[in-house]
Amino acid sequence: MRTDAANGESKMPPETIRTSAMPVEPVLVARGVSKFFPGVVALDNVDFEIRPGEVNALLGENGAGKSTLIKIMSGFYAPDRGEILVNGKHLSADPAAAHKAGVATIHQEAHLVPSMTVAENIMLGHWPLARFGIIKKKEQTRHALEVLERVAPELSPSTLARRLSPAEGQLVEIARALSEDSRVLIMDEPTTSLSSREIDRLFEIVGNLKSKGLGIVFVSHWLEEVFRIADRITVLRDSKFIGTRPAAELDHAKVIKMMVGRDVAEVITHGREPGNVVLEVKNLTRVGILQDISFNIRAGEIVTLAGLVGAGRSEVANCIFGIDPYEEGEIRVNGKVVAPNDPTGAIKAGIGLLPEDRRRQALVAQLSVGTNTTLAMLDHIAPRWVILKERENQIIREAQRSLAIKMASPAARVSTLSGGNQQKVVLGRWLARKPSLLILDEPTKGVDVGAKAEISEIIVRLVSQGTAILLISSELPEVLGLSDRVLVMRSGRIAGEIFRGSLSQELIMKYATTG
């Protein structure tokens, strides 16, 4: 042991010491890697290394070059300059060669065949074959069991993939990616569809693999997760390498500054004065899903529904907005009953909804930014039948100005915008209607750090103008920073109400998970 390690021993957690100080050869090195796409520099002279037994978190805003670097390390792209060394040996650009050399990659989206079993999925393409291409089922199961042993011993190889939860699917993918001689595991945003309990499980497995000497590359947008798991943090910005530092030397603010190149202001929320009751939910019950939900929201108040994924948060929003039916209960906005199961009616009653899945539920990809902005305003821009162009343009200009939407032109397709700007378009759709109640379901999901702060600022601005806001968020800093009140849900019930004064992560987790 070298001396600096001995010094560090007293103040650093043990994991960090082992990884940051062990004088070991890195298992994978990217040296001076550049990648050019026609007219675009995707990576500019980037250095990156993974040591055995460490988690190196790769961070950067959307478009910073993370995906490109991952694709190069896993052999999908050839670097235009520089090279990748695995165990000191040059890696050629071929996914099969990379896998053979010991680089295992878990991609962002699940790639399981839903109609096949866990065993078949694990052995996908490498099925043990007898003559005439008949699959040897027993051998397949035996292989699969062996592989599952390392990551998910509780999973049955004969389960159909479509019956797996997202978390289990993830484990199967890890099992598939890993082989006997895997040295590096690259995980591209593995936690996006997992609940916090499932994330705990995943991290346990990652810790396990780490202790077996695997080097792990972990990509995530959630800094909390990164700090829980990473030994070192590498930041890319504008296709350039900004730095690799031990996680223990960094905090959120420092990492964000590395990512965006400037300080991001913290949102200040004090000084709000709630007004009249806007939303009243009474005894809302949806059999098997929601149980006797009652709460109010006042004008100028942010009420957050917290809880684990599957606790029924989005379902409450869906009932209020008329997407899902419910058996019992009553919903009123500004004193008037909102008819169930009718989104058009809900909108007329003064409700707006920013849904959780932007691409699936909010945007029409083929249409322009402008058309998407006014999609909920057709009754206003076309009061008779014909669209009044001037009225429409005015709304678009106003949304663009007040939300600082960056776009080529209102005629550009909405799919050309970044995640953050797309989200602003959806926000703009509702702001023009001036809703009494705005439901925001994961408003900062899949947007980068800079846009996240901007969206938080917009939310605060809306509330100070007297909008009532129902917020659903899985991001604790957002929940803690924005909420006036938090209703914690657990298995379809409201398990606890926490006021701003006594708000803490521990209390939320306590209500969400126990009692």
Place this chain on the structure above:
Amino acid sequence: MNSKAQKSSVPQAGLLDKIRTGNKAVFEAIQDLGLVLIIVICSVLLGLASPVFFTRINLENLLFTSTIIAVVAIGEAFVIMVAGIDLSVGAVLALSSVMCVGLSVNQGLPVWLAVLIALGLGACVGFINGLAVTMLKIPALIATLAMMSITRGIAFIYSGGRNIAPIPDIFADIQAARLFGIPVMILFTLVIAAAAHFVLSSTRFGREIYATGGNPIAATLSGIRSNRVIIAAYMISGVAAALGGLMITARLEAGAATAGFGTELTVISAAVIGGVSLFGGEGKIGAVLLGVLLLGLVQNAINLLNVPPNYDYVVSGLVIALAASVDVFRRNFAEAALRRRSARVKQEQAGSAPKPA
């Protein structure tokens, strides 16, 4: 380094604005012009091959025979734009044909009432199609396939399988009528096309069509009653097909239960060649007309060049496949070229960016 990058990014965005919007206009022009170009080239080749082609009679005949397909294709385009498909249009055309003649000749109803009933039946069939697709959630292909069979069957039952003739004189009169020397049928078709274009581009209903076709969930969550929009689209298709039935009655001089066999495939081809996306949410009436014209041109060529009748279907099929693949190629090519151009400009503006290796 950092502050410099930020400063230069501001004017860059402004310039890129113009280039990108310029690109979009250019891109769309190429997309529309491509079909025009194919039609022009085919016409020139055909003109060289057959001296008859560029005669007034032949060209007028070409347009005239295209009118029925055009009207039905416009209706079909509405359905395809909401991500549906309507296979019942050919059968509706036949039903409309036998009803409008039968009701006035056999049942003695006034012609205008018979025509209204025929159109109303088209709307009814469309309404049932729409209900089946939205409420019963039957896949459009199956629902309208069933409707096609039922409707054609009713046409046969009503007519007893025989042509109903003679037709009221007014049909023949309108068929022969001219305004400014142009057959009224052609003008009528253009008026319908213009109306459809206006509805799609400038009205609330048009927006609702595009939004519902592009993303029905997003449309619903924006307050659009997308089921109603889909039902309305099928009804438009039904009425347009019934209108096609009236037109074909005039041409055949009989109400025929056998009329319009295979029309559904021709109009779907025309719409798709005209750039209406089968996934919904995209399409323009002008381009659909070009698609119709191209198919008409092929038919004309088959006639002029004396292609044996039995080869007719094979040739038509090949041309459709060719046009569609040229279209896909052209789009991909044009899009890639524009992407490269905008990327190059971006790079020039960034100034210091290294050249692609």
